[in-house]
Amino acid sequence: MSKQNTYVTLDIGTTSVRVMIGEMTNGSLNVIGMGEAPSIGIKKGAIVDIDDTVQSIRQAVEKAERMINSKINNVVVGVTGNHLELQPCHGVVAVSSDDSEINDEDINRVIDAAQVISIPQEREIVNIIPQQFIVDGRDEISDPRGMLGVRLEMEGMIVTGAKTMLRNLLRCVEKAGLDIAEIALQPLAAGTAALSKDEKNLGVALVDLGGGSTTVSVFEGGTLRGTSQIQVGGDHIANDISVGFRTSKEEAEKIKLEYGYAFIPEASEQETFSVAKIGSDQPENRNQLELANIIEPRTEEIFEMVAKEIQRLGFNDLPGGFVFTGGTAKMPGILELANDMFNQNIRVAVPDYIGVREPYYMNSLGLIKFTHQHMRIQGEDVFAELTPADEPRNHRQPPKKREKQKPREETYKSRETTAPQANREKGQMKKKVSNMFKTFFE
């Protein structure tokens, strides 16, 4: 059964797979379910083992299902990774109606027109991010619907991803028995929840400090301008502790979570703990200052890489500063270190909702808010399909409203068949993508 204004999202990270179920009522979000499982098939932000990834997804889904006492049939999948690229796009159409009033159909057509660019065989379009509309030469229009005009243009960014990476990801979701309600660029979605309008307008870097990776996304002029993933994250900090204290990775992770401090000048020598050493049954006494001497240099290195990526993306000055999300943003002393390194506004974004007040829930939360914001255009297919716990799972219900919105899973399968079929499906997928990302009327 499709549950109106309810969304199930899937964030497949290196450390954890997270499922979140959120219900939007009168503009406010209620998180009604959560499921989380350790991620065992992902390294450095990429899938290295499909079966392990499927297992992690299933575990997270089952936990969430128990919370809501229903079976989950479909999910909104967040995509991220270094294979994603943004490039400028531009579409032009003549306004179709006799009275020259711009309507939804014109917007659809101009976004479709902007997608007609050549992309390499091995890549495909994930999202379109419109940045402005131009009506008869007047630019900076964010929503032209209802305006009068003859010529409608759209300028924006097109997000493409490596086909193989996207397919691997979506195949894991399918193999876990889930339909794909929608896919969304994770940083774009996270920005919806983590950033203020002012920050996005002025220029801000959203930095997701994850486990195996750190994702830097720059927003400016109200929209996402670039995103990049660095293959270093909190897991590397734990690794360094394991080497520095000659202890197991598990023990190092525990120590990091309990005593970790990222800023040497404020770490306490009095805060002591014992460490089980590899190859010895004599635990060793250590203190937080020694620990900070390991954590700070690695964190500093991550921040330096973040600054470099921002520059590489073409930004020197971001008046909105930095906003941190992700599990590593929880590390005490991280703000102090960042403040010491950068002369910028820096804050950690934490969801303000019961049960999910942690920076690592920001991506899931963003996916819900983002999908809801754009639901009007995406159609009702994005709503959660839930089945009571004691009934068999139901799958691939035909779309109710819009025929063209085939489940993406089918699109992927049939594209591997014959060429004409693949082309037809490609058209459908393009349509779906374009429906998805008429997203900007915020």
Ligand SMILES: Nc1ncnc2c1ncn2[C@@H]1O[C@H](COP(=O)(O)OP(=O)(O)OP(=O)(O)O)[C@@H](O)[C@H]1O
């Ligand atoms: N309280 C804490 N202090 C320090 N680090 C923490 C804390 N809580 C979680 N972490 C770290 O956060 C990391 C996991 O973050 P997160 O859950 O955002 O990653 P992920 O989404 O699974 O991975 P990625 O985004 O890299 O694919 C781990 O390295 C974990 O040790």
Ligand SMILES: [Mg+2]
């Ligand atoms: Mg993550």
